[in-house]
Amino acid sequence: MSELIRVMHIMGHMMGGGVEATVMNHYRHIDRDRVQFDFVVDSDSTVVPREEIESLGGRVFVVPPYKKLPLYSSACEKLFREQKPDIVHSNINALSVFPLRAAKRAGVPIRIAHSHSTANPGEHAKTLVKNMLKPLSKLYPTHLAACSKYSARWLFGDKAVDEDRVHIIKNAIDLDKFSFNPRTRSRKRAELGVTDRQLVIGQVGSMCFQKNQVFTLNVFAEVLKQRPDAVLVFVGDGPxxxxxxxxxDSLGIRDNLRILGVRTDTSELYQAFDVLALPSKYEGLPLTGIEAQAAGLPLVVSTNISDETFMVDTLIHPLGLAEAAKTWATLLIESARYTYGSNNEQRQQLTTQGYEIHASADTLCSWYETLISSTHHSY
Structure with missing residues (x-):
């Protein structure tokens, strides 16, 4: 392709979560002489890496939050008509129906709906909206994408997946950043104020119903009965x-808790942890699960998470959320890593499964070019 392809990514309410991290990972590593990203973000976003985006040649466009639907839709349509992107790639799951409808009205030739997640019955209002919108998920996009077959089936249905109509874009990462380094471990643990002998449990993710941090706190209260000096570290922020x-505070465990907020050094923090808690109520394919495996970090995970997430079997310890907090606590303690060394094996497994970012970004670039070429040939 001789002309630069401009892809406008719909990001919704940006708050430093895994979806944003996945898109930014690909943006950092894609050939920007061939493909350039622009970002459409809701005005109530709290974490927008505008400076980095602009330094890479991209642009950030702010629209009203999607909760103000008439304003949101008209702003998106106006933006698409003015900017004339080659591709609109929407990353807001079932809500993609709204920006992609606006993109179709504006005459954008290639419109991608990307499923990054699923749903949980316990999240009543959100799940109701998602279930109402799911039947419309294939109405406005010209192409479908997902982070896993599980999330693809949830939004687009079995038929679309079985007929190979969903393009899988893995939540790939820069594996080099996660290679274990004992000096990094010592430095980050010192920053956290913990000794070599203390048990450090980590959890990375937005503070929301889906990620289930309150459940982790109840489990951690049981951990402290067995390991009184243990420390729990939350990385992330949210509602x-x-x-x-x-x-x-009500459990009386605040002194053993570190809440770090949104961080840019997550790859180093994994090395400070001894085990990762991943008790999600639902997921598409959690980026943190891939990152932890790349770092050689054991994971205690809820059985609500798709098996597609897990490549390094020796690191994965699944448990149902209905199990007692004491059972979770015991498994976290028993699963913690106490030896460290080369993680070449897990790196190779992740590379083979398509989670190496350089290869994934090149594949994404080629896919965009193929879509553009096919569209031009159809005229």
Missing amino acids: MRADVEARA
């Missing part, structure tokens, strides 16, 4: 932070 802090 349930106040609830998390209140629960920690």
Whole structure:
């Protein structure tokens, strides 16, 4: 392709979560002489890496939040008509129906709906909206994408997946950043104020219903009965932070808790942890699960998470959320890593499965070019 392809990514409410990290990982490593990204973000976003995006040649466009639907839709359509992107790639799951409808009205030739997640019946209002919108998920996109077959089936249905109509874009990462380094481990643990002998449990993700941090706190209270000097580290922020802090106070475990907020050094923090808690109520394919495996970090995970997430079997310890907090606590303690060394084996497994970012970014670039070429040939 001789002309630069401009892809406008719809990001919704940006708050430093895994979807944003996945898109940014690909943006950093894609050949920007062939493909350039622009980002459409809601005005109520809290974490927008504008400076980095602009340094890489991209642009950030701000629209009203999707909750103000008429304003949101008209702003998107106006933006698409003015900017005339080659591709609109929407990353907001079932809500993609709205920006892609606007993109179709604006005459954007290639419109991608990307499923990054699923749903949980316990999240009543959100799940109701998702279930109402799912039948419309294939109405406005010209192409479908997903982070896993599990998330693809959830949004687009079995038939679309079985007929190979969903393009899988793995939540790939820069594996080099996650290679274990004992000096990094010592430095990050010192920053956290913990000794070599203390058990450090980590959890990385937005503080929300889906990621289930309150459940982790209840489990951690049981951990402290066996390991009184243990420390729990939350990386991330979100709408349930106040609830998390209140629960920690009510359990009397605040002194053993570190809430770090949104961080840019997550790859180093994994090395400070001894085990990762991943008790999600639902997931598409959690980026943190891939990152932890690349770092050689054991994971205790809920059985609600798709098996597609896990490549390094020796690191994975699944458990149902209905199990007692004491059972979770015992498994976290028993699963913690106590030896460290080369993680070449898990790196090779992740590379083979398509989670190496350089290869994934090149594949994505080629896919965009193929879509453009096919569209031109159809005229």
